[in-house]
Amino acid sequence: MNRMKTPRPLTNLELALLGLIQQEPRAGYDLCKIFETTPMGHYSSSPGAIYPALKRLENRELLAGTVERAGSMRPRRVYSLTPSGLEELEAWASQAVTHEDLVWRSEELILRFSFMGQLVDRSIICRFLREVADGIDALLLGLEAHHGTMLDSRLPPGVLPTGRLALELGMESYQGLARWARRALAELADVELDDKG
Amino acid sequence: MNRMKTPRPLTNLELALLGLIQQEPRAGYDLCKIFETTPMGHYSSSPGAIYPALKRLENRELLAGTVERAGSMRPRRVYSLTPSGLEELEAWASQAVTHEDLVWRSEELILRFSFMGQLVDRSIICRFLREVADGIDALLLGLEAHHGTMLDSRLPPGVLPTGRLALELGMESYQGLARWARRALAELADVELDDKG
DNA sequence: AAAGGCATGTAAGGTGTTACATGATTGT
DNA sequence: ACAATCATGTAACACCTTACATGCCTTT
Structure with missing residues (x-):
C-alpha cells in the first residue's frame, strides 16, 4: 500500500513560485524582481522569504535547480518544475472550491485562478x-x-x-x-x- | 527627553481584542466565542492564538485582568482596557490612511473602521x-x-x-x-x- | 454516570519579517 | 575608482497553527 506521510499543504508563496516557474525557468533574483514590480507582489515580500521557500520546494523535489556560472563564488541557480512539481500544480488548480476556501483562503483562490489558464x-x-x-x-x-x-x-x-x-x-x-x-x-x-x- | 524603545506594532488579532474589550470587559472564553460565531472570526482562529495575545497585551499594560473565582483551580480572568490601552486604540483609529495601508494592510483598515464608531x-x-x-x-x-x-x-x-x-x-x-x-x-x-x- | 459546554492554558513546529552580510558584474 | 545593480543567502525574532491537557459545572 502507498503509505507516506501527508506533506503539509503548500503556502501561498510556494504556490506563487511554482506557478511563475512553470511559465519559464527562473532564478531567485528573477522572482524577487517580479514580486517587487508587479501586482503579484501581493504574495510576497522579500528575499528572506523567497530563498528559503525555493530551498523547501527543491527538498520536496517539486523544483530542480541547475547552477549557471558554476565554480564562481556567486552561482546563479535557475529552477525548473520537476514532473511531480507540475503534477502537484495541476492537482492544485483542479481542486473543487470549498466553503473554507471562500471564507478563509480567498487569496489562494485568486492565485489559483490566475495560473489556471496555463495549467488546466x-x-x-x-x-x-x-x-x-x-x-x-x-x-x-x-x-x-x-x-x-x-x-x-x-x-x-x-x-x-x-x-x-x-x-x-x-x-x-x-x-x-x-x-x-x-x-x-x-x-x-x-x-x-x-x-x- | 522621553526616550523609550518603540514597541512593535500591534497585530490584527491584538487590535481586534482591544476593540472588543473596549466595548465591555470580557474574558478569553467570551472572545473565543465571538470569533467562532461572528464575521469578526475572520481575524482569528483559536484559543492557541488568543490567550497568548491577551497575555502580551497585559504585559504591555494595555489590558488589566481581574480574576473571578479566585482560589479555584480554573479562575476566570476578565480583561478591561487600561487608560493607556484606550489611548493606544484611539491613536490607532485616528491615524491617516497611507498608500501602504491600502496595498498591504487592507484587513487592518477594515478592522480599524469597524471600531471607529466607538472610538473617535x-x-x-x-x-x-x-x-x-x-x-x-x-x-x-x-x-x-x-x-x-x-x-x-x-x-x-x-x-x-x-x-x-x-x-x-x-x-x-x-x-x-x-x-x-x-x-x-x-x-x-x-x-x-x-x-x- | 456520562456527555457536553465552560474556561484556561502549553508545546512543537513552521513560516514570514526585518535586518544584515557577501561578493560579482556592469556602467560612468 | 565608484556606484548601482546583480545575486544569494543567514540569523534573530515573533507570530500563528495544530494538537493536546486540565478540570469545573450543568444537564440528561
Missing part, C-alpha cells in the same frame, strides 16, 4: 467560476442573517454604525466577486466562439 | 473614508498601467487569459471599496441630519 483546460476553469459564484450565494445567506441582527441592535446615541458599514463592505465584496465570476464565465464562452470563428 | 468622532471617520476613496483613485492608475501591458501581451493559443481576469478582479475590488467609502460618507452625513431633526 477550459472546462475546469469554468467549473471553478461556477463554484465560486454559487458558493458565494450560500455564504451571503449567513452574512445577511448577521446583518439583520446588527440593524436591529440599537447603538448608544452619538455612536456611528461603523461596525454595520464594515459588514456591508464585506457582503458587497463577496457580491462583487460573484458578479466577476459570472462575467468571466461569459467572457470565456466568447473566447470559445472566437476560436471556432 | 464623526470628523475623523469622514476623513478616513475620504482618504480611502482618494487613495484608491491613485492606486488604480498604477494597476491600469499593468492592465494595459497585459492586454497587449499575446498569450499562446489555447491559453485562456486568467491572469488578466484576476488582475481585473483586483481592480474591481478596489473600485468597490472606493464606492463603498463614498456611499458610507453620504450615509453618515444623513445621520448627522437625523440627529439635528
Whole structure:
C-alpha cells in the first residue's frame, strides 16, 4: 500500500513560485524582481522569504535547480518544475472550491485562478467560476442573517454604525466577486466562439 | 527627553481584542466565542492564538485582568482596557490612511473602521473614508498601467487569459471599496441630519 | 454516570519579517 | 575608482497553527 506521510499543504508563496516557474525557468533574483514590480507582489515580500521557500520546494523535489556560472563564488541557480512539481500544480488548480476556501483562503483562490489558464483546460476553469459564484450565494445567506441582527441592535446615541458599514463592505465584496465570476464565465464562452470563428 | 524603545506594532488579532474589550470587559472564553460565531472570526482562529495575545497585551499594560473565582483551580480572568490601552486604540483609529495601508494592510483598515464608531468622532471617520476613496483613485492608475501591458501581451493559443481576469478582479475590488467609502460618507452625513431633526 | 459546554492554558513546529552580510558584474 | 545593480543567502525574532491537557459545572 502507498503509505507516506501527508506533506503539509503548500503556502501561498510556494504556490506563487511554482506557478511563475512553470511559465519559464527562473532564478531567485528573477522572482524577487517580479514580486517587487508587479501586482503579484501581493504574495510576497522579500528575499528572506523567497530563498528559503525555493530551498523547501527543491527538498520536496517539486523544483530542480541547475547552477549557471558554476565554480564562481556567486552561482546563479535557475529552477525548473520537476514532473511531480507540475503534477502537484495541476492537482492544485483542479481542486473543487470549498466553503473554507471562500471564507478563509480567498487569496489562494485568486492565485489559483490566475495560473489556471496555463495549467488546466477550459472546462475546469469554468467549473471553478461556477463554484465560486454559487458558493458565494450560500455564504451571503449567513452574512445577511448577521446583518439583520446588527440593524436591529440599537447603538448608544452619538455612536456611528461603523461596525454595520464594515459588514456591508464585506457582503458587497463577496457580491462583487460573484458578479466577476459570472462575467468571466461569459467572457470565456466568447473566447470559445472566437476560436471556432 | 522621553526616550523609550518603540514597541512593535500591534497585530490584527491584538487590535481586534482591544476593540472588543473596549466595548465591555470580557474574558478569553467570551472572545473565543465571538470569533467562532461572528464575521469578526475572520481575524482569528483559536484559543492557541488568543490567550497568548491577551497575555502580551497585559504585559504591555494595555489590558488589566481581574480574576473571578479566585482560589479555584480554573479562575476566570476578565480583561478591561487600561487608560493607556484606550489611548493606544484611539491613536490607532485616528491615524491617516497611507498608500501602504491600502496595498498591504487592507484587513487592518477594515478592522480599524469597524471600531471607529466607538472610538473617535464623526470628523475623523469622514476623513478616513475620504482618504480611502482618494487613495484608491491613485492606486488604480498604477494597476491600469499593468492592465494595459497585459492586454497587449499575446498569450499562446489555447491559453485562456486568467491572469488578466484576476488582475481585473483586483481592480474591481478596489473600485468597490472606493464606492463603498463614498456611499458610507453620504450615509453618515444623513445621520448627522437625523440627529439635528 | 456520562456527555457536553465552560474556561484556561502549553508545546512543537513552521513560516514570514526585518535586518544584515557577501561578493560579482556592469556602467560612468 | 565608484556606484548601482546583480545575486544569494543567514540569523534573530515573533507570530500563528495544530494538537493536546486540565478540570469545573450543568444537564440528561
